[in-house]
Amino acid sequence: MNAVTNWAQRLSPVVRNIPPSGIRRFFDLVAEMKGVISLGVGEPDFVTPWSIRESCIYSLEKGMTMYTSNYGLLELREAIARNIYGDFGVTYDPRKEIVVTVGVSEAMDLAMRAILSPGDEVIIPEPCYVSYSACTALAGGVPVPVATTAENEFRLTPRQLEAAITPKTKAVIIAYPSNPTGATISGPELAALAKIIEQYDLIVIADEIYDKLTYEGQHTCFSSLPGMRDRTILLNGFSKAYAMTGWRIGYACGNPDFIGAMVKIHQYTMLCAPITAQMAALEALRNGKGAMEEMVKQYNQRRKLMLHGFRQMGLDCFEPRGAFYIFPSIEKTGLNCEEFSEALLKEANVAVVPGTAFGQPGEGHIRCSYAASVKQLNEALERIAGFVSKRLS
Amino acid sequence: MTQREKQILEILENDSRTGAEQIAIMLGMDVAEVRAKIAEWEAQKIIIKYNTIVNWEKLGDDTVTAMIEVKIAPQRDAGYDSLAERIYRYPEVKSVLLMSGGYDLAVLIEGQSLKEVAMFVSEKLATIDGVQSTGTHFVLKKYKMGGVILNGKHEDDKRLVITP
Numbered sequence: 001m002n003a004v005t006n007w008a009q010r011l012s013p014v015v016r017n018i019p020p021s022g023i024r025r026f027f028d029l030v031a032e033m034k035g036v037i038s039l040g041v042g043e044p045d046f047v048t049p050w051s052i053r054e055s056c057i058y059s060l061e062k063g064m065t066m067y068t069s070n071y072g073l074l075e076l077r078e079a080i081a082r083n084i085y086g087d088f089g090v091t092y093d094p095r096k097e098i099v100v101t102v103g104v105s106e107a108m109d110l111a112m113r114a115i116l117s118p119g120d121e122v123i124i125p126e127p128c129y130v131s132y133s134a135c136t137a138l139a140g141g142v143p144v145p146v147a148t149t150a151e152n153e154f155r156l157t158p159r160q161l162e163a164a165i166t167p168k169t170k171a172v173i174i175a176y177p178s179n180p181t182g183a184t185i186s187g188p189e190l191a192a193l194a195k196i197i198e199q200y201d202l203i204v205i206a207d208e209i210y211d212k213l214t215y216e217g218q219h220t221c222f223s224s225l226p227g228m229r230d231r232t233i234l235l236n237g238f239s240k241a242y243a244m245t246g247w248r249i250g251y252a253c254g255n256p257d258f259i260g261a262m263v264k265i266h267q268y269t270m271l272c273a274p275i276t277a278q279m280a281a282l283e284a285l286r287n288g289k290g291a292m293e294e295m296v297k298q299y300n301q302r303r304k305l306m307l308h309g310f311r312q313m314g315l316d317c318f319e320p321r322g323a324f325y326i327f328p329s330i331e332k333t334g335l336n337c338e339e340f341s342e343a344l345l346k347e348a349n350v351a352v353v354p355g356t357a358f359g360q361p362g363e364g365h366i367r368c369s370y371a372a373s374v375k376q377l378n379e380a381l382e383r384i385a386g387f388v389s390k391r392l393s
Numbered sequence: 394m395t396q397r398e399k400q401i402l403e404i405l406e407n408d409s410r411t412g413a414e415q416i417a418i419m420l421g422m423d424v425a426e427v428r429a430k431i432a433e434w435e436a437q438k439i440i441i442k443y444n445t446i447v448n449w450e451k452l453g454d455d456t457v458t459a460m461i462e463v464k465i466a467p468q469r470d471a472g473y474d475s476l477a478e479r480i481y482r483y484p485e486v487k488s489v490l491l492m493s494g495g496y497d498l499a500v501l502i503e504g505q506s507l508k509e510v511a512m513f514v515s516e517k518l519a520t521i522d523g524v525q526s527t528g529t530h531f532v533l534k535k536y537k538m539g540g541v542i543l544n545g546k547h548e549d550d551k552r553l554v555i556t557p
């Protein structure tokens with residue numbers, strides 16, 4: 001008899017070495033349970049506004065079922081360019097500086113693959129969205145995590161950035177408002193980072209998918225900073241602001257060389273983003289602003305409710321000013337974040353995500369999404385309060 | 394009115410049972426301030442009433458609703474208002490709207506039967522001095538009233554329970 005083939009051995013070591021997702025295990029645990037209130041969902045609880053859904057149905061009726069340009073529909077790129085100019089005063093040429101992608105997820109992968117050579121380092125402030133390290137590694141790069149801290153409300157500081165730079169540093173990821181912390185960063189703080197970025201001649205990948213979900217202060221688009229436009233690959237999408245996660249539609253903006261290189265990969269791996277979703281995205285930009293602002297208003301009310309709730313329990317919690325997450329410290333309970341999350345789930349039937357799912361610096365924290373109804377949030381807060389009070393003495 | 398004050402009303406309009414404490418937290422305001430505002434609006438009749446939307450149909454109630462197009466002659470000194478008042482004072486009349494276009498008043502009437510509604514229109518409404526004509530349209534089915542979808546399927550949360 002033949003020896004059993006070890007297929008796992010045949011996998012690419014790059015893929016094999018990517019650690020399993022910290023969220024997966026929790027997902028399996030929660031999926032088995034009943035009556036759970038989940039604050040673990042990283043997507044809006046609203047369904048896509050009807051005018052957007054309706055325009056997609058109409059596009060299907062009209063027979064819009066074909067490929068588009070690799071770059072995406074020109075009309076959509078033009079609308080994106082107008083929108084960015086209107087919001088931030090940055091100009092992108094819709095013909096060669098914008099590509100429509102299958103979510104920011106694909107755009108992130110394209111950006112990494114377009115710029116990285118084997119061994120190039122990418123500075124990644126953590127805790128952060130789960131895909132940055134994996135995309136870096138898959139593109140042959142080396143992720144260099146930088147631990148941002150609760151004391152500094154999880155903002156990357158110029159000193160931290162400079163300390164992480166080596167001769168191999170190629171790029172840095174800047175992603176505010178932040179998933180999982182809800183942190184934002186001010187224009188002057190970004191300008192201080194930009195100075196160092198210029199000095200060391202780095203590329204910036206700016207993931208600004210939560211830009212519209214900024215509740216205090218103004219969002220500063222990284223490429224609007226002096227001298228930063230051409231060294232920035234700006235990523236954004238429709239998933240969060242327009243409640244369109246399942247449509248899988250995003251975009252990247254940058255200088256024609258970067259975008260051209262990204263399109264080279266995109267044309268062979270994706271060809272183009274689905275036209276149905278592109279048509280819907282166009283409607284979102286044309287007529288979706290009112291519905292988007294209404295959702296932002298409601299997130300903001302829930303944000304205040306959550307912040308009040310966690311502080312009331314006696315937990316330390318900095319004020320999240322963006323996205324739809326709150327990231328309280330659970331250190332006072334004496335549990336680590338994995339233990340806390342698992343016990344909370346089993347005893348109180350509330351699902352949250354342990355901070356370490358977003359990198360080791362997330363230890364001591366849990367990510368709670370407030371993309372849920374006020375009624376659910378109130379109930380969840382009550383259950384968490386009961387659970388926490390037993391552990392604070 | 395500030396944006397925040399407007400939001401107090403929006404929250405109440407959506408769920409009038411939301412307490413002042415909860416509203417204060419959600420808007421980052423002082424509870425006393427929220428209470429005072431609400432009291433002020435109640436006094437000024439800006440907040441008119443706290444209502445409940447009941448789907449009577451579900452209880453097998455077969456009340457008949459009709460929308461009556463009414464053409465009227467405006468009155469000296471009072472325009473349409475005095476005639477509108479004569480009409481809206483009837484408890485059978487649920488709403489009265491002054492319209493642009495082919496007719497003047499849209500009058501919503503409820504009754505126990507088609508006959509009752511028809512009698513009301515012919516005996517009470519059509520006979521008011523100044524009413525020139527009426528056109529009765531019976532409601533067959535209510536889909537959405539006052540921004541609320543009736544008999545809408547309850548949409549479950551279809552999201553995965555944990556996502557990044």
Ligand SMILES: Cc1ncc(COP(=O)(O)O)c(C=O)c1O
Nearest residue numbers: 103104105129179237239250557
């Ligand atoms: C910070 C961040 N970037 C990117 C994504 C992926 O977004 P998309 O749906 O556009 O692929 C998410 C989704 O959770 C996110 O939180």
